[in-house]
Amino acid sequence: MEIDRAVQIAKEAVKGGIDWIEIGTPLIKSEGMDAIRTLRKNFPEHTIVADMKIADTGSLEVEMAAKAGADIVMVMATADDSTIKDALLAAQKYGVRLMADLISTPKPVQRAVELDRIGVDIINIHMGIDQQMTGKTPVDLVFEVASKTRADIAVAGGLDEQTAARSVEAGADIVIVGGNIIRSDNVTEASKKIRRSVDNPQLKQAKTPDMDEEIHKLFMETSTPNISDAMHRQGAMKNIKPMLNDTKMVGPAITVQTFEGDWAKTVEAIDEAKEGDVIVIYNASPHIAPWGGLATLSSLNRGIAGIVIDGAVRDIEEIRKIGLPVFATSNVPNAGDPKGFGEVNALINCGGQKVKPGDYIIGDDNGVVVVPAERAYEIARRAKEVQKTEERLFDEIRRGRTLSEIIKLKKWEKQK
Numbered sequence: 001m002e003i004d005r006a007v008q009i010a011k012e013a014v015k016g017g018i019d020w021i022e023i024g025t026p027l028i029k030s031e032g033m034d035a036i037r038t039l040r041k042n043f044p045e046h047t048i049v050a051d052m053k054i055a056d057t058g059s060l061e062v063e064m065a066a067k068a069g070a071d072i073v074m075v076m077a078t079a080d081d082s083t084i085k086d087a088l089l090a091a092q093k094y095g096v097r098l099m100a101d102l103i104s105t106p107k108p109v110q111r112a113v114e115l116d117r118i119g120v121d122i123i124n125i126h127m128g129i130d131q132q133m134t135g136k137t138p139v140d141l142v143f144e145v146a147s148k149t150r151a152d153i154a155v156a157g158g159l160d161e162q163t164a165a166r167s168v169e170a171g172a173d174i175v176i177v178g179g180n181i182i183r184s185d186n187v188t189e190a191s192k193k194i195r196r197s198v199d200n201p202q203l204k205q206a207k208t209p210d211m212d213e214e215i216h217k218l219f220m221e222t223s224t225p226n227i228s229d230a231m232h233r234q235g236a237m238k239n240i241k242p243m244l245n246d247t248k249m250v251g252p253a254i255t256v257q258t259f260e261g262d263w264a265k266t267v268e269a270i271d272e273a274k275e276g277d278v279i280v281i282y283n284a285s286p287h288i289a290p291w292g293g294l295a296t297l298s299s300l301n302r303g304i305a306g307i308v309i310d311g312a313v314r315d316i317e318e319i320r321k322i323g324l325p326v327f328a329t330s331n332v333p334n335a336g337d338p339k340g341f342g343e344v345n346a347l348i349n350c351g352g353q354k355v356k357p358g359d360y361i362i363g364d365d366n367g368v369v370v371v372p373a374e375r376a377y378e379i380a381r382r383a384k385e386v387q388k389t390e391e392r393l394f395d396e397i398r399r400g401r402t403l404s405e406i407i408k409l410k411k412w413e414k415q416k
């Protein structure tokens with residue numbers, strides 16, 4: 001994030017009622033202490049938190065941040081006690097408060113108690129962005145840490161309206177929200193929502209979502225380009241196109257290995273599939289269809305989420321009328337016969353991607369991506385982050401700037 005964008009986003013968030021502005025570590029690494037100076041200058045009345053993530057030379061780095069205009073400076077809870085104590089002395093000397101970040105602390109409750117005894121002002125219960133993608137949340141620790149310490153308690157790490165409210169109910173004094181505000185396409189509205197839930201935490205009934213439901217919901221909300229970006233451009237199937245427009249399909253794979261001119265196993269898979277599954281077929285012939293209208297209707301009746309074929313389909317008009325998402329390499333008039341070769345639920349290769357039963361298959365008008373089952377939650381969360389970042393970029397482009405201006409493309413190209 002560039003400093004001018006950070007200032008603009010902070011202005012929109014302030015309009016929505018936020019009290020404090022946290023300058024994140026990536027911005028500080030990119031812009032140095034100027035990030036703090038600029039935010040201080042633009043927001044003379046607001047509390048400025050500098051997420052310095054201090055690991056050593058506590059006194060020196062607190063002094064740097066304090067002189068640049070920070071009110072609160074962040075030290076790593078995992079730093080040595082000598083660093084924490086020296087940072088604390090500098091904080092007292094320069095009239096700022098010291099916040100200790102419990103990110104990646106092996107025994108967070110025990111360390112919080114120790115930091116409290118040392119005298120840090122605020123303890124930040126924090127799950128980092130990468131940890132959040134694996135399903136970790138800071139909220140479950142709040143009550144225990146808050147009840148065993150006297151310091152103020154901050155909470156950070158993927159908080160939204162629900163989890164911010166739960167944190168306050170569990171004893172948090174400060175709620176730090178990053179992505180769910182700064183990546184929104186309406187930062188002011190997103191800030192207002194968080195403000196409302198923090199001020200009235202009892203109104204937000206947080207339910208713990210079922211993991212599979214959550215994965216399905218996140219993949220339904222995101223696009224295959226979002227998912228491909230989240231996987232560092234991996235996972236996209238080659239040459240496989242949607243046979244319908246405005247199509248969206250999400251589900252775990254049931255796989256079919258079959259051969260040119262043989263449609264027996266593809267049709268048997270319909271009976272073996274569970275509701276919500278996606279049938280993924282390797283057939284390898286662009287000329288003889290192992291799938292058509294009758295199989296599509298049969299799948300619709302069984303509640304199957306969609307079909308992906310590395311091969312051809314026929315009866316395209318019927319498939320369109322039925323409306324079940326079908327993806328294939330081509331459409332042709334002729335089918336094969338049921339011969340019975342091949343296998344259901346084998347490891348297959350489809351569109352150049354390995355697919356095993358249970359892997360998540362997501363299809364839309366852009367094509368199809370496969371996400372390994374063991375990474376489904378993490379990738380779904382990362383795809384959502386990609387989408388949020390893009391929403392904000394879309395908003396800034398709508399306001400009249402070009403994409404390369406916004407992302408300062410030249411500055412971030414690889415330097416020789």
Ligand SMILES: O=C([C@H](O)CO)[C@H](O)[C@H](O)COP(=O)(O)O
Pocket residue numbers: 022024025026051127128129156157158159176177178179180
């Ligand atoms: O501290 C943060 C992170 O480690 C990068 O510096 C974030 O500011 C903090 O996690 C809040 O952001 P979200 O997790 O996106 O709410």
